[in-house]
Amino acid sequence: MIEICMLASGSSGNAIYVATQHVKILVDAGLSGKRIASALTAIGTEASALDALLLSHDHNDHTCGAGIMSRRYGLPVYATAPTWQVAGKKMGPIPADRCHRLPSCGTITFGDLTVETIPIPHDAADPVGFIFRCEERAIALVTDLGHVTPYIQERLQAMDCLVMEANHDEEMLINGTYPWPLKNRILGKNGHLSNATVAECLCKLISPQTQHVVLAHISEHNNLPQLAFDTVCLRLKEAGHLKQGKQLTVRVADRYLPSCHIQLA
Numbered sequence: 371m372i373e374i375c376m377l378a379s380g381s382s383g384n385a386i387y388v389a390t391q392h393v394k395i396l397v398d399a400g401l402s403g404k405r406i407a408s409a410l411t412a413i414g415t416e417a418s419a420l421d422a423l424l425l426s427h428d429h430n431d432h433t434c435g436a437g438i439m440s441r442r443y444g445l446p447v448y449a450t451a452p453t454w455q456v457a458g459k460k461m462g463p464i465p466a467d468r469c470h471r472l473p474s475c476g477t478i479t480f481g482d483l484t485v486e487t488i489p490i491p492h493d494a495a496d497p498v499g500f501i502f503r504c505e506e507r508a509i510a511l512v513t514d515l516g517h518v519t520p521y522i523q524e525r526l527q528a529m530d531c532l533v534m535e536a537n538h539d540e541e542m543l544i545n546g547t548y549p550w551p552l553k554n555r556i557l558g559k560n561g562h563l564s565n566a567t568v569a570e571c572l573c574k575l576i577s578p579q580t581q582h583v584v585l586a587h588i589s590e591h592n593n594l595p596q597l598a599f600d601t602v603c604l605r606l607k608e609a610g611h612l613k614q615g616k617q618l619t620v621r622v623a624d625r626y627l628p629s630c631h632i633q634l635a
């Protein structure tokens with residue numbers, strides 16, 4: 371059994387719970403320790419039961435609660451060396467024996483949970499995406515990336531669950547109020563994925579094995595959950611991935627509250 375739950379998702383803070391029968395981990399801690407703890411309680415677990423915290427990259431919306439979580443719950447923290455270099459200073463003191471290196475392209479194991487890291491193109495020090503495996507099940511978690519590289523596409527084949535960002539609607543972003551340098555950053559090769567881009571990418575990744583798609587990191591100002599959902603579902607329908615008899619669900623992660631709690635037996 372492997373499960374995932376989006377505790378919060380978006381630029382106002384990201385935290386994701388991943389667990390097997392024997393291991394419970396948190397991926398990213400971009401909200402207060404208090405909010406993470408209450409989100410975990412809301413889904414029937416508790417912060418003190420966590421075994422580790424993994425960081426995808428150094429941006430504040432993924433790391434601002436990491437120091438607190440480590441100190442309060444004695445959590446070992448795993449991040450790539452460049453992520454430690456940038457985010458470590460902001461996290462406050464963490465005992466050296468709780469600071470662990472994550473390879474940017476490799477595998478680490480926590481009990482019955484295998485975690486694979488994949489380098490992703492984003493304007494952070496050394497950002498990574500994750501594949502979580504337990505027994506025959508695999509979950510991909512890839513948010514905060516400007517484009518999908520051939521390598522990512524190759525690694526994300528045959529997933530039971532795909533969690534990917536649908537950050538913005540290009541038109542909303544272009545016509546919105548963000549200053550142009552920020553618009554260009556988001557639209558750039560190292561920015562964020564649009565609804566249309568992720569829809570296209572999902573068409574190539576969904577396999578007969580895929581049961582769940584979760585759209586994450588939805589922009590508050592340049593997207594709408596319904597628009598992300600509709601854009602992706604329309605494209606998946608056109609490609610024949612969403613039709614009667616196929617067991618594929620598409621969901622959108624909530625910005626503030628725990629959502630998309632998925633368990634794979």
Ligand SMILES: [Zn+2]
Nearest residue numbers: 381429431514
């Ligand atoms: Zn982010």
Ligand SMILES: [Zn+2]
Nearest residue numbers: 429492494514
């Ligand atoms: Zn980021």
